[in-house]
Amino acid sequence: DQQVKQNSPSLSVQEGRISILNCDYTNSMFDYFLWYKKYPAEGPTFLISISSIKDKNEDGRFTVFLNKSAKHLSLHIVPSQPGDSAVYFCAASAGKGGATNKLIFGTGTLLAVQP
Amino acid sequence: DAGVIQSPRHEVTEMGQEVTLRCKPISGHNSLFWYRQTMMRGLELLIYFNNNVPIDDSGMPEDRFSAKMPNASFSTLKIQPSEPRDSAVYFCASSLLSLAGPRGAQDTQYFGPGTRLTVL
Numbered sequence: 745d746q747q748v749k750q751n752s753p754s755l756s757v758q759e760g761r762i763s764i765l766n767c768d769y770t771n772s773m774f775d776y777f778l779w780y781k782k783y784p785a786e787g788p789t790f791l792i793s794i795s796s797i798k799d800k801n802e803d804g805r806f807t808v809f810l811n812k813s814a815k816h817l818s819l820h821i822v823p824s825q826p827g828d829s830a831v832y833f834c835a836a837s838a839g840k841g842g843a844t845n846k847l848i849f850g851t852g853t854l855l856a857v858q859p
Numbered sequence: 860d861a862g863v864i865q866s867p868r869h870e871v872t873e874m875g876q877e878v879t880l881r882c883k884p885i886s887g888h889n890s891l892f893w894y895r896q897t898m899m900r901g902l903e904l905l906i907y908f909n910n911n912v913p914i915d916d917s918g919m920p921e922d923r924f925s926a927k928m929p930n931a932s933f934s935t936l937k938i939q940p941s942e943p944r945d946s947a948v949y950f951c952a953s954s955l956l957s958l959a960g961p962r963g964a965q966d967t968q969y970f971g972p973g974t975r976l977t978v979l
Binding site: 750776778780785786787788789790793833835837845846847848849850851852 | 863890892894899900901902903904907914915950952954956966967968969970971972973
């Protein structure tokens with residue numbers, strides 16, 4: 745049973761345009777969400793995160809939106825650059841009070857930014 | 860600063876052989892995670908340790924898989940005997956769990972480069 749779902753296995757976007765990557769979750773206990781980026785032959789690297797007490801977090805070209813009622817989050821990249829081409833993983837945590845920091849990952853979305 | 864170190868980077872072995880994957884977490888981190896990446900299931904958590912103690916091994920697929928963390932700077936994941944369906948990329952990650960620290964720092968995990976395992 746996949747608690748974190750990324751239903752689009754791939755996405756292709758033109759350079760300079762907006763990339764929107766989506767993620768849905770089923771466990772209402774999740775209260776912290778992260779996005780990781782992964783290049784081939786490398787490990788995933790942390791990109792941006794959001795707590796459930798917020799609905800938006802921005803870091804430069806990257807913005808994550810959280811809709812708790814829909815159990816949905818999205819990552820916006822504006823403007824998209826060819827170097828953004830990678831696999832993006834959504835992850836969620838239910839670590840109440842720091843009792844655990846176990847992450848549940850989605851299956852990933854391969855983003856291709858065309859020059 | 861050195862990140863998470865994994866060895867070997869690539870491992871090719873024959874079915875039935877024992878395979879040992881190694882991980883050195885970031886110095887000072889007290890949580891260590893083993894993941895397996897496959898196309899179908901993405902990043903699956905196999906097991907994780909807090910302060911060298913296994914906390915959750917519910918993701919370990921079978922008794923053929925075992926993991927140890929004898930000290931804060933070293934962990935192994937062993938597969939014995941290995942099977943072709945074990946072929947995947949195995950990642951190790953570490954983080955700092957501190958009840959007094961900010962939530963974000965607790966949840967952010969730092970990954971190693973992975974070990975690509977091929978079982979023939």
